[in-house]
Amino acid sequence: MTDETRSHDPGSHPDLPPPASTVGVVGWVRQNLFATPLDVALTVLALYLVYLLVPPVIQWAFIDADWVGDTRDACSREGACWVYIRVWFKQLMYGRYPDGELWRINTAYVLLVAAAIPLFIPGFRWKQWIGLFLLIGYPIIAFFLFVGDTFGLEHVETPLWGGLFLTLVIALVGIVASLPIGVVLALGRRSKMPVVRSICVAFIELWRGVPLITVLFMSSVMFPLFMPEGVNFDKLLRALVGVMLFSAAYMAEVVRGGLQAIPKGQYEAAEALGLSFWKMMGLIVLPQALKLVIPGIVNTFIGLFKDTTLVLIIGLFDFLGMVQLAGTNPDWLGFAVEGYVFVAAGFWVFCFGMSRYSQHLEKKLHTGH
Amino acid sequence: MAVETKIAVAPAKPPVWNDPRYRALFFQVLVLGGVILLGAYLVGNTMANLERQGIASGFGFLETTAGFSISQTLVEYSEESSYGRAFLVGLLNTMLVSAIGIFFATILGFIIGVARLSRNWLISNLAAVYIEILRNIPLLLQIFFWYFAVLRNVPSPKNSHSLFDSFFLNIRGLYSPAPVFEAGFWLIPAALVAGIVGIVVLARWAHARQERTGEQFPVFWTSLGILIGLPLLAAVVTGFPLSWNYPELKGFNFVGGMVVIPELVALALALSTYTASFIAEIVRAGITAVSHGQTEAAYSLGLRPGPTLRLVVIPQALRVIIPPLTSQYLNLMKNSSLAAAIAYPDIVLVFAGTVLMQTGQAVEIISITMAVYLTLSLLISAFMNWYNKKMALVER
Known part of the structure; x- marks a missing residue:
């Protein structure tokens, strides 16, 4: 290196590189x-x-983990025993659904994914029809696939349902059914008719003020009392009704947020055109409001998805319930951590994916300034 | 001359079925009628069912002897106590775990929220990892993890983990020394209360003086001195009227001291770490909502970073933070009902569980339980609304 100082003419000094300590890895660190x-x-x-x-x-x-084997002896107990998950994998996914009938669940999964993919392709033309199919046609097909008893399918009773499959059924039914109820409740809450408004407010605040557990308890012990003699509800159906009422109240608040965000001019313009209330809502206000609250709906869905684990308290064996059940099997005691880690990873992938998607939507739908 | 004829043209009256007012009335009557009919149908069915199954109704059962024991009781309770007493025990346990959870979740949430905003890359990303992991895993799973996987794996009383030979963690719970109050102890809390009153008076005086003269008074350090000094003085004067009852291993279990049952530890731990991840995001959003110009303006006025944070940023951030924070507190309180899954004796387990099983009076018990949660929700949101109003922007 030379220490000599050089002189430059004014204005002709060459650009020096920034000091080494402010750029590159060193600078960043x-x-x-x-x-x-x-x-x-x-x-x-x-x-x-x-x-x-x-x-x-x-x-x-x-x-240190053990991956291969079929019994607990295959595990050295020094690290995680993933053999445990391997052995119980089918139960964790499908519960006690009969082996020969698993194709029905898988078919429904494939159909759902295949139908949902076009929704994510920008510019796809028949999105409304596919959306309509997913909301109305698909649940009917799935119902007949899962329950059976018609079209030559064997009847599978709901106590045999379980695992991740049951979790998905509860979460999806909850969200699909709560959306229309939530929209009606939100409209009712913003209605000018005092009776309708107070009924809706009371309904929403009641369900939002109590924990889901008490709702599930209520649906499991009180619904049978509400029904006339001889009418017997399936346990899963009772849980579903509880989940629906609960999530409808939350959905109503999300939709109300969207309705409030629509400028008054839109309502007035629709009225000036002579549209009736339902036409105004259906054609002008709701399409805009629902688009605004899609991220909120996704967030509600994430919350509901996590909350479905509570059904194990009333004796349904969802994803978490199944791992609890597996943990009490005398042949497989002492693997609680592995089970929880696996279920946690499963839930995490779903919830994290959905929350990222909702953030992406928020950015995409943020068309304002 | 043409005769002008004036014809008053009244707007054509719409037929009754097209008049919005009558329509609204008609519709409301319809809805109300529907709701009443549905209610009557359900009540009728319920009455018939209750009669058929021979279940008593009414609230008389609250006086009946309960006959079961509860593992954690904040008030006196035994098997001879009534169902009403059991209800009170459960309610207090719910409030205890909610209060503990809210306290720790707030502290942890604020720390992590601030850490998330740190300029230190490592710290901010660690905070992000914490938030993303904890809030995307169901709470019930986390409670199970802490309870079944962690706290069920701690040693038996014989080989407990110990800290300073006074705190012991074993499968029966967390044992710690219990304070024993001796004569004259009342003076210490009295001194503490007097100190707090003194601090409030001092702060008001200092504030008024600063408004008047601009002179500042070191309120913080003086308050700290008063807060520690006065009770210490009282303790010295009365000769330390407090001793500790240490837990001791006698046979297979510990005797003496206080015990925190493992269910409470697991529940409080899971509730506060889970809710903290949501609070952290709220805190972060609140702080980023205060525009950078505010900080710059404060600096250009000559405020140092400390007062800038305390006087400019935090008061504005709190306005954004408080409403969502309230709903997190409400969620935590409602989530404490998951206690039932690990047998922590909260109101759901004791009242909607055991008492319901024993009496079968589902309607009364579920209604009382729901009413309790509704009341607690209303109380928390009333308090937070009051606080919010206090902090809200006063516009001219």
Whole structure:
């Protein structure tokens, strides 16, 4: 290196590179990890925390884990025993649904995915019809597929349903059924008719003020009392009704948020055109309002999806319930952690994916300034 | 001359069935009638069913002897106590775990929310990982994890984990020393209360003086001194009238001290860590909602970073934070009902579970339970609304 100083004519000084300590990896590290003494302390602390947590978890879940085998003897017990998940996988996915009939569930899954894919293709032309099919046609097909007893299909009783399949059934039924009820309730809450409004407010606030568990308890012990003698409700159906009422109240509040965001001019313009109330709502207001609250609806769905785990308290074996059940099997005691980690990963993938999707939608639909 | 004839043209009256007012009336009567009919139908069915099954109705059962024991009781309760007493025990347990959960969730949530905004890349990403993992896993699963996978795997009383030989963690719960109050102890809390009153007076005086003269008074440090000094003085004067009753291993279990049952530990832990992830996001959104110009304006006025945060940023951020924070508190309180899944004796387990099984009076018990949660919800939101109003922007 030369230490000689060079002189330049005014204005002809060449551009010097920025100091090495402010660019590249070094600069980034200095700026983002070691900017101040406090930052240094925090970084060291955080690194120590990461060191404390991450290597043991990786060691347990991957390096020391046992993957192959069919019995608990295949597990060395030093790391995670994923054999446990392998053995119970079918039950965790489908519950006790008969082996020979599993194709029915799988067919419904494939149909759902195949029908839903076009909705995500921008510019696809028959989106409304597909949406309509998913909301009305698909549930009917799925119902006959799952329950059977017609078209030569064997009848499968609901106590045999379980696992992730049951979780999806409850969550999807809850969301699909709660949307129309929620829209009606939201319209009622904003109605000018005092009787209608107070009934809707009371209904919404009642269900929003109590925990889902009490709603499920209510649906499992009180619904049978409400019905005339001889009418017997299926346990799953009772839970579904409870979940529907509960999520409809939350959905109503989401939709109300959308309705409030529509400028008054839209209502007035629709009225000036001579549209009736239902035409105004159906053609002008609701399409705009519902589009606005799609992220809110997705968030409600995430909440509902997580809440479906509560049905295990009234004796239905959903995804989490099935892993609890597997944990009490005398041949497989002591693998609670593996089971919970697997179920947690399953829920996490669904919920994280949906929340990312809702954030993406929020950005896409944010057409204002 | 043409005769002008004036004909008053009244607007044509719409027929009754097209008049919006009558329509509204008709529609409301229809809805009300429908609701009443449905209600009557359900009530009628219920009465018939109750009669057929021979279930008593009314609230008389609250006086009956319960005959079951409860693992955690904040008030006196035994098997001879009444169902009403059991209800009270369950209600207090629900309120206890909600209060603990709200307290820790708020602290943890604020810390993580601020960490999420840190300029330190590692800290901010660790906070993001915490938030994304915790809030996307069902709460019930987290409660199960803490209870069955963690707290069920701690050792038996003989080999408990111990801290300073006074705190012990084992499968029966968390044992800690219990305070024993001796004569003259009342002076210490009295001194504390006097100190708090003194601080309030001092703060008002300091504020008024600053408004008048611009002179500041070190309120924080003086208050801290008063808060610690006065009770300490009282303790010295009365000769430390407080001793600790340490838990001791006698045979197979600990005797003495206080015990926190593992169900409470698991539930409080899961509730506060889960809710903290939501609170962190709320705090982050609240702080980012305060525009950067506010901070810059405060700096250009010569405020230092501390007062800027305390006097400019936080008051504005709180306005954004409080309403969603309220709904998180409500959620936490409602989620505490998941206690039933791990047998923590809250109101759902004790009242809507055991008492319902024993008496069979579903309608009364479920209604009371729902009413309790509704009341608690209303109380929390009333308090937070009051606080919100206090913090809200006063516009001219």
